[in-house]
Amino acid sequence: MTVEPGRLEAANAPAAGGDEPFTALHPVIAHHIVNTLGWQALRPLQQATIRPLLEGEDAVLLAPTAGGKTEAACFPLLSAMEAGRWRGLSVLYLCPIKALLNNLESRIDRYTGWIGRRAALWHGDVAAGARRAMLREPPDVLLTTPESLEAMLVSVNVDHRELFRNLRAVVVDEVHAFAGDDRGWHLLAILERLSRIAGRPIQRVGLSATVGNPQELLHWLQGSGAQTRPGSVVAPDLAAADSASPTDAGPATPPPGDIELDYVGSIENAALVISSLHKGEKRLVFCDSRRQVEQLGExxxxxxxxxxxxxxxxxxxxxxxxxxxFADARDCVIVATSTLELGIDVGDLDRVIQIDAPTTVASFLQRLGRTGRRPGTVRNCLFLATSEHALLRAAGLLLLWGRGWVEPVVPPTEPLHLVAQQLLACCLQQGTIGDRLWPAEWNGLAPFDASALPILDYLRAAGFVDEDGGQLFIGPEAERNFGRRHFMELTASFTAPPQFTVFAGRAELGQIDPALLTEQTEQPRRLLLAGRSWQVTHIDFSHRRCFVEPVDSGGRAKWGSGGSAGLSMALTRAMRDVVLAQNPPVKLTRRAVSALADIRACHGDRVSAEGTVVESLDGKARWWTWGGFRVNLTLQASIRELADNVLDPESTPSDQWIQLSPGVSHDTWHTALAAARESTPKRPTPDERAIRGLKFSAALPNEVARYVLATRLEDGPGARAVLTEPVRWLHDHQ
Structure with missing residues (x-):
């Protein structure tokens, strides 16, 4: 296919009025889209993005998985690069995981090559020699992670002022994955520091497939420029409105897709079903733990x-x-955690299978979007629940999906530990920084602005920061706590638990939890890793390595839990709706129908469409709130402060219930409940182990670290909503 001369000439003209947006792209980019890629037209998102990005606006681009978001961002930015004669490193492309960067490198480098430019990859797995070559001759587009950017900013081997002085734009892929946790705050702080180095605002473009509050996400991504810079949400392929209420009835017909829910009862049975169905197809199976991946793989x-x-x-x-x-094979299965959720190309998939259920609709939409990409195919997903609780969770999730509901992306509250990290990182980056000038490094972005002075005062008093002549610099306590490996501990906002590296001969297999190597056993010590069983032959505790040889079976897999925050109120209430006989708008197998009937028979007295239920049986009582984990923690903390004899002091609430004290009376309970309704909900008390596990907590007063975690456990609005509902007391004789 050859581009028509008229079309190529039009590409030289600037965009105006009702002109086709394609004509505003640089003519070389336009030529290659038609002649190299063979595209006859751009997708709606790619068309709609051209004008705002060429005009320098910030944007959040929303489209389903495989909706062409990377090209929607790259084509206009590369056009601006060529038209504006940007030189040096001018565009950053950030991803939450290294595998996605690896997957995108060749594609983006191909596009930059059209205009004689270059893209390159920088992260921890890239060889030191390649990184040194990039410093000598920087690429025009750098694909990296926020953690690698931080490492460059604090490194004495990187002239960050020279490297980043020409920076103009940043693309944040899977932006919702950053915004929903502390990595998002870390990312925003780094972008503000990069803007200071470049001496200009940096255009920010976020890419996402699944968000319930896109305007708020855009505002968040703009950082200090949210009130001054133009920005837009571009979503021609999606309804860009904020999420609906989780209690809305939703559309009468389910969204398109071939979705089926089955109950299999165990991982072994899931393997039997997968091996029997869809032979000849390429299947991607998602599990929500590494342990499940290993067990199902074996x-x-x-x-x-x-x-x-x-x-x-x-x-x-x-x-x-x-x-x-897997990408090159047919009639095969790849079993994965969410590492393959974020758009990594694993070839042309036929089917997605979900073991149990993810905890968010957004995650399910990402996984569903891996299928249905070929003409004549539809998106599909088969859920295989291995327990009744997992079946109920899957049904609740699919009920929310059927209503068209997606979670809002909400940044974690009070990232004060990251304020401490940023103050230390900035001292490393600058060498010294003025004791009155430091707030300007983040361009007034809260909480890294002057409101951080109490944290800085603590860092000075505790020896993390020293001061001389009005200049701040790294102190001995920062060296002691974070100075290992050239302050690499300061470059990431998350904590990696200690693990042992496993070797079969010279081949590295992966990492395991140290508990597998220290647990008492009289049998040969066997591990399950890479879908195979291995017998441990030697353990090198000093270097955290163990050596193995293959065996037929008997291996065990184990990793830390990662500190799950439990289920949301929206999902838990949807599970209650399922118990109340609402079915999700998907195919239910006979096994699923039967198991749901058993669940409803078991929990039928524990649910009420109007409110909550207290179940008092055999001297034990539970308050079935169906409020979600954070709501129940907040309710528990609130009632405990008012009455110490109402709740079981040894019990931690679940997503669905709170344990009351044995033998608590109806009157005692209602007196405490009435007091809670008149009071402000209280913050939960975090576990001491959680405080120690908070990254950079060593650089905070203990009470501040406790406050950070407490605010993140709290759900005051949800607790107040539950407290306003009527309560039905269910006695033994009922």
Whole structure:
């Protein structure tokens, strides 16, 4: 296909009035879109993005998975690069995981090559020699992570002022994955510091497939420029409105897709179903723990299913081999955690299978979007629930999805530990910084602005920061706590738990939890890793390594829990709706229908459409709030402060219930409840282990670290909503 001369001439003209947006792209970019890619037209998102990005606006681009978001961002920015004669490193492309960067590098480098420019990759797995070459001759587009940017800013081997002085724009892929946790605050702080180095605002473009509050996400991404810079949400393929209420009835017909919910009862049975169905197809199976991935992978291989694995504790080489082999194969299965949720290309998928259920609709939409990309196919997902609780959770999730509801992306509250990290990182970056000038480094962005003075005062008093002649610099306590490996501890906002690296001969397999190597056992010590069983032959505790050899079976997999925050109120209330006989708008197998009937029979007295239920049986009582974990923690803290004899002091609430004290009376309970209704909900008390596990907590007063975690456990509005509802007391004789 050859571009018509008239079309190419039009591409030289600036965009105006009702002109086709395509004509505003640089003519070389336009030429290659038509002649190199062979595209006859741009997608709606790609058309709609051209004008705002060429005019320098910030933007959040929303489209389903595989909706062309990368091109929607790259084509206008590369056009601006060429038209504006940007030189040096001018565009950053940030991703939450290294695997996604690896996957995108060749694609983006191809597009930059059209205009004689270059893209390159920088993260922890890139060889030191390649990184040194990039410093000598920077690429025009750098693909990296926020953690790698922080490492560059604090490194004495990187002239960050020279490297980033030409920076003009940043693309944040899977922006919702950053915004919903502390990495988002870290990212925003780094972008403000980069803007100071460049001496100009940096255009910010976020890419996402699934958000319930896109305007708020855009405002968040703009950082200090939210009130002064133009910005837009571009979403021609999606309804860009904020999320609906989780109690809305929703559309009468379900969203498009072939979704089926089955109940199988165990991982072994899930393997049996997967090995029996969809033969000849390429299947991607999502599990929500590494342990499940390993168990299912071993069970599938035992049934002679061609199986590949991918999760974060497998070595990079092991993951790459699995993903490359899966991309090229047919009639096979890859079993993965959410590492393959974020858009990594694993070839042309036929089917997605979900073991149990993710905790958010947004996550499900990402996974569903991996299918249905070929003409004539539809998006599909088969849920295989391995327990009744998982079945109820899956049904509740699909009920929310059927209503068209998606969670809002909400940044974590009070990131004061990251304020401490940023103050220390800025001292490292600058060498010294004025004791009155430091707030300007973040351009007034809260909470990194002057409101951080009490944290700085603590850092000075505790020796993390020293001062001389009005200049601040790194102190001995910062060296002691974070100085290992050239302050690499300061470059990431998350904590990586200690793990042992496993070797089979010279080949690295991945990492395991140290508990597997220290637990008492009289049997040979066997591990399950990369979908195979291994027997431990030697443990090198000083270097955290262990050596293994293959065995037929008997391996165990284990990793830390990661501190799950439990289920949301929206999802838990949807689960209650399922118990109240609402079915999700999907296909239910006979096994699922039967299991749901059993669940409803078991929980039928524990639900009320109007409110909550107290179940008092055999001297034990539970308050079935169906409020979600954070709401129940807040309710528990609120009632405990008012009455110490109402709640079980040893019990932690679940997503669905709060344990009352044995033998608590109806009158005592209602007196405490009435007092709670008249009071302000109280913050939960965090566990001391959680405080110690908060990254950078060593650089905060203990009471501040406690406050950070308490605010993140609290759900005051949800607790108040539950307290306003009527309560039905269910006695033994009822």
């Amino acid at each position: 069970a599938l291989r035992a049934r002679e299913v061609t199986t590949f694995l991918s999760h974060a504790s497998l070595s990079a080489d092991e993951r790459r081999r699995s993903e490359a082999a």
